[in-house]
Amino acid sequence: MTSDLVLCSTQTILIWLLILSKILVDVKAQVYFSCSMSNYTEGSKYQTNLNRLLYRSLYNNGGNSIYTKASEGEEPDKVYGVFLCRGDVAPKECQKCIDIASEQIPRKCPLSKQADVWHDECLVRYSNVSFAATLDVTVYLVLRTLRNVSRPEQFKGNLIAMFDNLITQATTVNSNLKYAGTNSDEISPFQRLYGMVQCLPDLSAVDCRACLKNAFSEIVNLSLSDAEVSVSGRVLFASCNVRHELFPFLINASATGQKALPPSTIQWNEDQGENTSKTKLISIIISVIALMAVVLGGACFHLVKTRTRIEKEGNVKSQEIHLLNMIGETLDENDDFGSEKQGSSRELPVVKLDLIRVATQNFSEENKLGEGGFGPVYKGTLTNGIAIAIKRLSRTSGQGLKEFKNEVVLIARLLHRNLVRLLGCCLEGNEALLIYEFMPNKSLDFFLFDSRENEILDWRQRLHIIKGIAKGILYLHEDSRLRIIHRDLKASNVLLDKDMNPKISDFGMAKMFSGNQREANTNRVVGTYGYMAPEYAMEGLFSAKSDVFSFGVLILEIVSGRKNNGCVSEYGQSLLNFAWKLWREGHELELMDPCLSRSCVATEITKCIHLGLLCVQQDPADRPTMSSVVSMLESDPQTLPQPSQPAFSIARIVVRSAEPPSDDQLCSVNEVTFSILSPR
Incomplete structure (x- = not known):
């Protein structure tokens, strides 16, 4: 055992020396864009006002403030803008970040009426709609690096305690600034946590707290095994953002302790930005050395843990024998x-x-x-x-x-x-x-989201698929001998036979209800982002209405030919958000897949969009049952209840390596299945 530990120590040190040399070369700052699907006309008055806003108004109004709102022009071509720098960033560095972002945003989001660009140190946003001081928890981005740790519950407890403290600081001590950060929160003698929270300063303290709580829940609620935790996380909401790391990333965390001033008069010592690079370099070296010690201990601990795993394999084998006895000949x-x-x-x-x-x-x-x-x-x-x-x-x-x-x-x-x-x-x-x-026509997502294949599905076939999925779910919920909640309904889990009949598959995450049971709660949320009902993703509460929500997402995807959980820079909002916006404006048919223009029946498409929005409503009690959905699909056009606002969701990204994702990778995540906490 001693020789194993010596070998472990030597190999671990060599590996971390290599990693250290790589980290010290450079860490590229990440930039994230969100571009709306609605466009302005090139050469229009709106574009002129936007250019003036980006290249004059924000610069001139900035001064020494980390937060400024501005506008340019008159309605209906008026453009509203906002810039926000991280609370620890000095004015010189803030101005540099704003300048760069303002130059990038028209190139990355050409002709977009609304757009956002997030840098590590600042945000620039513009829109044709005024930025009122109201809470908006639209999710722009969720980044997490997930790792296995030896004491996951202790780590999560420390993470929760740190963010609770930061949220309290941001909404009470620094209630005008709406920012708090820490450059040292010890979780062990060899490991420290670093975190930051920030809201738009004109939010109320109550709304800021609600936004930050929701953002933090995106970090703590998802991991792929009992031992897996988020060692690095960043969440960008429309009204707030949070971040945590195992290395110091703030320039001046002590800024959180200063007296909170109105956003337009927050002053800074101009010398703070001068030694930023040197401070970051030293901080990274110190944190990596500390992390190396932790990993060294963890790797050696793994040798001991391996013996325990071998003992458990005998128990797994006995489970298999029991399972075989349950099955037939x-x-x-x-x-x-x-x-x-x-x-x-x-x-x-x-x-x-x-x-x-x-x-x-x-x-x-x-x-x-x-x-x-x-x-x-x-x-x-x-x-x-x-x-x-x-x-x-x-x-x-x-x-x-x-x-x-x-x-x-x-x-x-x-x-x-x-x-x-x-x-x-x-x-x-x-x-x-x-x-x-065997299903010869693969899965539904193959036809819906492939531009070369989606024309194969005309409207008659898509409506047939919608009705078939609905009948399959109804059978699971009400008509079978067992009452089953699927929990992972999505386009890739709908298979198509030779006649394009839909068949629901993949019951590995399903749960069976008994007797009069109508809902259940779990510590381990499983499913796919973009399809999970909000009460399930946030609280672990699932019921038949959770599947109804997923079915609503499927309807909207089938009608539009678009993924709900699509690329941030391409859509700028989730499919649910976009469908709701068009519905309120009375332009719901604009959601329709263009390739359906020849085969569509407008009344049927409108009814399906209406049903989809009813199914994805925020409150589970407002969603229809599957028996009602099937009845509405099979009947002639009728008066349906008006839907309320759906739960919005955009892109969430899980990073599994030490390397941050590139811009291109931000457009690749959709079908990631997540599991949380306890085994099935």
Whole structure:
């Protein structure tokens, strides 16, 4: 054991020396853009006013303030602008940041009526609508670096305590400035936390606190395992932002202790910005050395923990044996596997591994259909000619066996034309395999979000798919022997058969309700951002209305051909936000996918948009049941209740490496499945 620790120490030191040399080269500041989908005309009066605002008004009105609002021109071409610097940034550095951002924003968001640009040290925003001092929790960006730590609950407790203190400072001690930061919050003798919170200064203290609480919840509510925590996080809301790191990133955290002054008269010592680079460099060196000591201890602790894991493997094996006893008889190559006769059996067959290896050509790359949340999916062909799909669950994911059991226990008992059929399973050797009927037309997202394929789905087919998904969910909620909440409804989990009939798949995250149970609460939120209901994502509370919310998102995606959780710089707002805006303006048909212009029925599209907005309302009690949704879809146009404002959501990004994401990577996140806290 001693020799292992010595070897561990030597290797860890060498690795961290290499990392240190890389970090000290340069850390590129990140810039994030949000551009609206509505545009102004080039050469218009609005553009003239915007140019004057960006290149004159903000500069001239800035002075020594970290926050300024300005406007240019007269209605209806009036442009409103705001700039905000981080509370610790000196005026010289603030002005430099504003200058750079004001130059970038018209290039990155050409002809956009509304746009935002976020730098590490400042924000520049303009709009054709006045910036009232009202709370806006539209999410612009969520960045997290997730890591496994030895004492996750202690780390999370320290993180929560630090942000509680910062939020209190920002809304009481510094209530005019609405900013607080700390450059040292000790969580162990070798590790420190650094954090910052900030609101737009004209927000009320109550609204600022609410905004910061919501922003911080984006950081603490999501991790992929019990031991995983956010060691680095940044959340940008419309009205506030928060950030935490394991290294000092503030220039002058003591600014939070100064007397709060009105936004237009906040003064700074001009010498503060002179030694910024040197201070940052020294801070990074100190923090990396401290972090190296922590990781060294953690790596050596891992040697001890490995022995515990080996002991647990015996328990996992016993669980597998118990699970096999719950399933039906074992089938070999002589059985009529995959036939209609087999499908009517109440017991789920256990298929021999050799049969599956032959069917998939030993899991060859040519037979690979894609990669799911817990492992790859392969196409197979049985000796009787029947095509099957095999989900190969990863035994190293920590969730493979749990998903396997969930699917076997739940979906094997369900039978509906709009649910994918589970044909069998295999638990043999190191393999955990689920076998489904093969869907030749892949999944719905393949057709909706691929510009080369979306024209294949005309309006008649899309309405047929909407109705089919609705009937499948209704069966799960009300008509099956079990009451099941899917919890991960999304376009990629809707498969299409040869006739383009939709079939809901992937029940690994589903939950079964018993008796009169109508809702439940969980410490581990699972699902996909952009589809999760707000009460579920924020509080872990789920019910049939959570699936209704996800179905509402699906309707709007099918009608528009756009992803709800799309790229920040491309859309500037979520699909829900955009649909709501068009609905209020009476222009809801502008949401329609342009390729539907020849096949659409305007009244049907309007009804579907209306239904979608009813399903994504903020309050679960306001959302319809799936039986009501199916009834409304099947009936002639009728008077529907008016929807209320939906829960808005844009892009959220999980960073798994020490490298910050590039601008291009900000447009790539959509189908990330998250899990929280306790095992299934």
